Amino acid sequence: MTDVPNISPLIIFFASIITSNMVLTNFLGMCSYISVSSEYKTASGLGQAALIVMSITTALNWLIDHFLIVPLGLEYLRYVIFIIVIAATVQLLEMFLDRYFPALYISLGIFLPLITVNCAIFGVSLFMVIRGYSFIQTVLFGIGSGLGWWLAISLLAAIRHKIAGNKLPPGLNGPAIAFITTGIIALAFIGFSGIVIIQ
């Protein structure tokens, strides 16, 4: 097992929002990022769903990794177990929100179940294992990555909204211009790399 890196959890938190953003530096969760970013409201809904699920599952997966997977030597089953945990968490979360936060549940709509198969969620869980984070580091890494993903998709949706009224070369309409935009946002985010860096 790798040693716990000596980084302040707060630095991990800010880095995962800005310089180690799941979408803009690791390019994870791209499918929903591109396809659900054409409208700001729904994009933001998906971002919130990702934030909630990412925060909970990363912490949960850390506990399961440290108290079940590693002690039993089941590292090769990590992927399967993580996925099962994510799927079950989403199910439970859905019921919980439906009961106590119906407005949020409705606004998240179909995105909540879709989050189960979002690779950014899974990616965060795997990164926290590879980088050997402690529990506190993991929790802040999960929340930060969720916020980062929400920020990224909201930014793209807002920019796509601005682009929507403009004339584009025919081949660039839709996902193509979204990819180019993402690239430019990612470049802009590199500008932050002097502030915090964890990768």
Added chain:
Amino acid sequence: MSILISVAAVSLLTVFLTILIILGETVLANYGVCTIDINHGRKRLAAVGGTTLLSALADHEIFVPSACGGKSTCGLCKIQVADNARPVLPTEAPYLTNAEAETGVRLACQYKIKSDLSVVIPEQFLATRRYHGRIERITDLTYDIKEFRLALPPGESLEFKAGQYIQVETKPYGNVKESVFRAYSIASQPAEQRYVDIIVRLVPNGICTTYLHKYVTVGDEISFTGPYGDFYLRDGADQLIFIAGGSGLAPIKSLIFDILAQQLDKNMIFFFGAVSKRDLYYVELFNDLAEKHENFTYIPALSKPEPDDDWDGELGLITEVVARHIHDGENKHAYLCGSPGMINACIEILSQIGFSSDQIFYDKF
């Protein structure tokens, strides 16, 4: 050994999560018993929270029409939630207009009961019931159209207006694993309360038409709900034009027989459109009727008769035939029943002739 451990660990984890989800369902998705108020105090029912409105109403013998059985694919089960309707779900959105969404119209099959609520449904749904009838007679009308006589249980009667329809419930058969409901117009007259007739054309791969044509025999039990529909006789005109095609003859037959039985002072013309002679049925019945009643005229028309049909009646599309006989819309009402294509074409030709939209009544299927 390690294989056993891994299998056990994953299984235990899965079982644990499953138990958690089941627990969550019983605790979180338990909304207790809720009260549904129907049409502002007209009726009050208790329903188990968490179920859909459609099934809760059906449990209390209120049958909202639904052709897909609650899968949100037909959009028929619209009802209005009187106050504080929850936002439209993505599964409902394709079937609701903006005006409907704003006034609280929702699909009953998608709307889950989570608290006491008040709904507005058409009054006629309260009069609908479920009947457990029996197939009494099956008649071949053409090569692909059959008439089914559904006898009601002894002592029960179905009160309906001529032109209305029932929903027939199929039982699982062959590869079809679920029951479905499909709407069929009643062909018999309201005066016959002991049975209802329906006319069914075999649709290739149609779940219910295949069931009725291929799997049902005389004596079988059959369930249906009804009556439904707002296709019935309206006041305001002395001359009635009936236009039907295919199995659309059913409600028209009921209307014509009902009007004649009640001896209403109406002049009626019935146009029946078919492709060739083998698609015509009930010709003798209507010819006899036309001979006996001066106020009834029967005009069957063929659009493409076979060479050996020996047809000397009206030729052409039903719209052309109607245009040849009807020249104005004055004091006239038109009742149409058939495929959407036929009805749209007829509405177009009738409005050219001079019918306004409130003079045309139709039942598309």
